[in-house]
Amino acid sequence: MVITHFRLKLIKLADNWRQEGDIAVLNAANKRTENHARVLLLTAREREIVRLVSSGLSNKLVAHRLGLREGTVKIHLHNVYRKLRIPNRMTLIVAGIGAHNQE
Numbered sequence: 001m002v003i004t005h006f007r008l009k010l011i012k013l014a015d016n017w018r019q020e021g022d023i024a025v026l027n028a029a030n031k032r033t034e035n036h037a038r039v040l041l042l043t044a045r046e047r048e049i050v051r052l053v054s055s056g057l058s059n060k061l062v063a064h065r066l067g068l069r070e071g072t073v074k075i076h077l078h079n080v081y082r083k084l085r086i087p088n089r090m091t092l093i094v095a096g097i098g099a100h101n102q103e
Helices: 004-038 042-052 059-066 070-084 087-092
Strands: none
Touching: 004 070, 042 059, 042 070, 042 087, 059 070, 070 087
């Protein structure tokens, strides 16, 4: 069987795409593992606040439910963002970090 130069290029491209796909899957898995490892850095109170925020509650409602002041909730969230290395509440929700903290 004669393999043309064009076929060799196609085979190489397909192999590169497969490898890139494998790398993407590994990167996504590493990112999830990294996020879960960082969640372990959170205090029990921070995890509780993350769970409530991820369920869609506002800072005010979280504070009311936990018997805290709204400013205290904001401080906890600031610490969560810093520890998890995320910029904001939306990233926290989209990453699904709170979904893993159901106790």
